[in-house]
Structures are given as structure tokens and as C-alpha cells.
Amino acid sequence: MKKRDFLKGSLLTMGALLLPRKIWAMDFYPTTSKAEWAVLYGTWCGSSRDAAAWISEGMNGIAKVFDVRENPDLSGYKYVIVGGSIRAGKTTPELQRYLTEHNEQLKGKIKGLFAVCGNMKQPVTQVQYQQLIDNHLSKLTGVSNVASKVFLGRITWGLMDPDARKQLQAFNMDEYDNLKRSECMAFGKEVLRSVAP
Ligand SMILES: Cc1cc2nc3c(=O)[nH]c(=O)nc-3n(C[C@H](O)[C@H](O)[C@H](O)COP(=O)(O)O)c2cc1C
Numbered sequence: 001m002k003k004r005d006f007l008k009g010s011l012l013t014m015g016a017l018l019l020p021r022k023i024w025a026m027d028f029y030p031t032t033s034k035a036e037w038a039v040l041y042g043t044w045c046g047s048s049r050d051a052a053a054w055i056s057e058g059m060n061g062i063a064k065v066f067d068v069r070e071n072p073d074l075s076g077y078k079y080v081i082v083g084g085s086i087r088a089g090k091t092t093p094e095l096q097r098y099l100t101e102h103n104e105q106l107k108g109k110i111k112g113l114f115a116v117c118g119n120m121k122q123p124v125t126q127v128q129y130q131q132l133i134d135n136h137l138s139k140l141t142g143v144s145n146v147a148s149k150v151f152l153g154r155i156t157w158g159l160m161d162p163d164a165r166k167q168l169q170a171f172n173m174d175e176y177d178n179l180k181r182s183e184c185m186a187f188g189k190e191v192l193r194s195v196a197p
Contacts (some may be wrong), residue, residue: 027040036190037063038077042084042095046106047153048116054181058188068133083114099140112191116153149187152178
């Protein structure tokens with residue numbers, strides 16, 4: 001390699017490293033500057049993040065998507081969809097806490113509830129709707145009779161903390177990916193229709 005090419009390559013690499021961190025952060029840009037819709041999610045390894053983004057895509061991108069760990073201010077939004085991944089039958093502690101603390105603010109705005117679970121790779125039935133929507137998210141939010149969906153999620157060993165990994169491997173679990181973008185998008189459309197048929 002010529003000395004000049006080497007120097008050029010090194011400078012480019014250094015420049016990339018010096019770029020502000022914000023540029024690398026994942027963000028979701030709604031297709032409207034005055035978004036009325038927000039999707040709020042809680043996740044450990046990202047499946048509910050993707051479900052939330054795809055739900056918004058199904059709504060033609062009109063919803064802004066928030067990780068609950070950002071502690072977002074949702075007071076300016078008219079409608080909210082809430083959901084999250086499941087461990088031991090529950091969503092993340094951060095999502096549970098947020099929903100409890102913002103119960104009054106969110107109650108009238110929530111138009112959709114969703115959960116992302118493994119269900120031992122079995123198809124979702126009414127049992128999961130009862131456990132995860134009726135007996136968990138509906139109770140936390142005080143909201144029932146809105147569009148709701150239980151999605152099958154995924155396992156990525158490389159993203160998981162060692163304890164969680166050990167727990168799942170005790171069940172002889174393999175990596176899997178059952179989350180479907182088309183199902184998430186369809187749910188986004190269903191929620192939209194339920195508000196403006
Ligand atoms: C420690 C642990 C516990 C889990 N508990 C449940 C459970 O109780 N019920 C279920 O259906 N899925 C369970 N799952 C599967 C997850 O819900 C599923 O893999 C989900 O997609 C993970 O979401 P995440 O990408 O946000 O971590 C569990 C997964 C882990 C790692």
C-alpha cells in the first residue's frame with residue numbers, strides 16, 4: 001500500500017471515530033413532523049424494539065417509537081400503543097414501573113397493547129392472550145377492550161446476559177426467530193382502523 005493511501009485510510013478511520021455518538025444511535029423518524037401517535041416498548045434483547053418499529057411502519061410511519069428506558073414524555077401524544085417482551089410471564093420492570101407511574105396520563109390514550117413472547121416456540125392461543133394481555137398489560141394500564149396482539153419473539157444468545165442464557169439453556173432451547181414483520185405491520189393497521197374505521 002502506498003504511504004499516501006495508508007495516511008488517507010487512517011485519517012478516514014479517525015474521523016469516523018470522532019463523529020458524535022448521537023449519529024450512531026438508533027432513532028425512528030415518523031413520516032409526519034407532528035406525530036399524534038407513540039409506540040412505547042420494553043425489551044431486553046431487542047425483539048420488542050423491532051416489533052414496535054414495524055408496528056409504526058404498518059401505520060405508514062406516523063408513530064414515534066420509544067424505548068421505555070428513555071423515560072419519554074408522552075404528554076404531547078394523542079394515542080399510544082404499549083407493549084413489551086416477556087420474561088417469567090411479565091414485561092420488563094422498567095415498563096411495569098413506567099405504566100404504573102403514568103397510569104392516569106396514559107389511560108385514555110392507549111389504543112393498542114402487545115406482548116412478544118417465546119411460548120416455547122408453540123403457536124399463540126387464547127391462553128397467552130389471557131396471561132399476557134388480560135392479566136398483565138390490561139391490569140397494569142387499566143385499559144381493556146383495545147386492539148391487542150401477542151407475537152412470537154426470538155432468542156439471540158450473543159445478546160443475552162449469562163443468567164438468562166443459563167435459564168433458557170436448561171430447557172434445551174436453541175436460538176430461534178419467530179417475530180414476523182408482516183404480523184407487526186398488520187397489527188399497526190388494525191390499531192389505526194380501530195380508532196378511525
Ligand atoms: C430468561 C427468559 C425468560 C423468558 N420467559 C418467558 C416466559 O415466561 N414466557 C414466554 O412465552 N417467553 C419467555 N421468554 C422468551 C422471550 O419472551 C422471547 O424470547 C422474547 O422475544 C425476548 O424478547 P427480547 O428480545 O426483548 O429479550 C423468556 C426468555 C428469557 C431469556
